[in-house]
Amino acid sequence: MNASFSRRPLIKPATWIAPAERGVFETAGTTAHRLASGPDGWVERLGDDVMISHKNDVALAELISGLEKWAQESGWFPSRVFTRFLPLKNDERISPILRTGDMTLPLTTVVTENGVRYGLDFAAGYSHGLFLDQRINRTQLRLLKPKRMLNTFAYTCSFTVVAGLVGAETLSVDLSKKSLDRGRQNLALNGISEAKHRFIADDAQELMPRLERKGERFDAIILDPPTFSRNDKGRLWQVEQHFEDLVNAALELAMPKCAILLSTNCTKLDTVVLERRSRQCAKIKRRAVDYLRLAPQVDFPSGHGSSTLWMMVR
């Protein structure tokens, strides 16, 4: 056997969207979507730019050559290519690196999703500002037309923007004031005044019971927490351990007919587990619930993106 061949690592190639699919996204007013998803990385189109996220150098090389081929086939060439290493540990996360393109251009940009505008910042840290796998849930929220929405773990408030566009009053909660400030900018980008929108930089776990005691109630609640975090007082959040606490707190705040989004990146909590564990909470709280599972997004092959499920309170 050829020695160099035997040493070549075996990698499963990434799945690329069909070149024609980009036109379908453009027609829908969407300039932010995945181009490719592989076992060790993925490629996102973000307006005029591309970001390649990779777990190792082999995946990076494969995604770069895949992008060159896909660009030739589609006739669409990114203005800049950023790359981002995906470390195993959160504390090893670093900002993306500009790999090709004009270094003098601003590191911020604006993308659209179904005509809605979101600001991205490639220099803000590990994440640019928009989780593309939540597109389907943002679309669903828009269809639900909530009147009062609670957005916990709100990050840059993409769900708040969508709720604001259909006239909802909202409350967005996140530990990071900087992220909430970006949420305010996202509202402004879409011409939405802040009059009906509140932003609280706090621990969602601690705030939700206080909201309940104040009599606040909502007809849509977004629960999309990180797998792990720690607040400024050292309090630990671990989704596997605290999932029931979060769902119970949300059920206390839920009006009849409230739609609660359950979403997580934790691989141990797939939609079957999310349903089983949240159903038990609803039973104890004596709330009747149904579940809504949405069709997968065309740019996220099975097994990619968060596990998400809507719990619909009757």
Ligand SMILES: C[S@@+](CC[C@H](N)C(=O)[O-])C[C@H]1O[C@@H](n2cnc3c(N)ncnc32)[C@H](O)[C@@H]1O
């Ligand atoms: C996965 S992101 C949420 C993404 C968001 N739902 C979206 O679609 O854009 C997690 C966010 O939770 C925030 N966070 C982490 N722990 C928190 C806590 N205990 N209370 C409130 N926010 C928290 C982080 O600052 C981060 O912005």
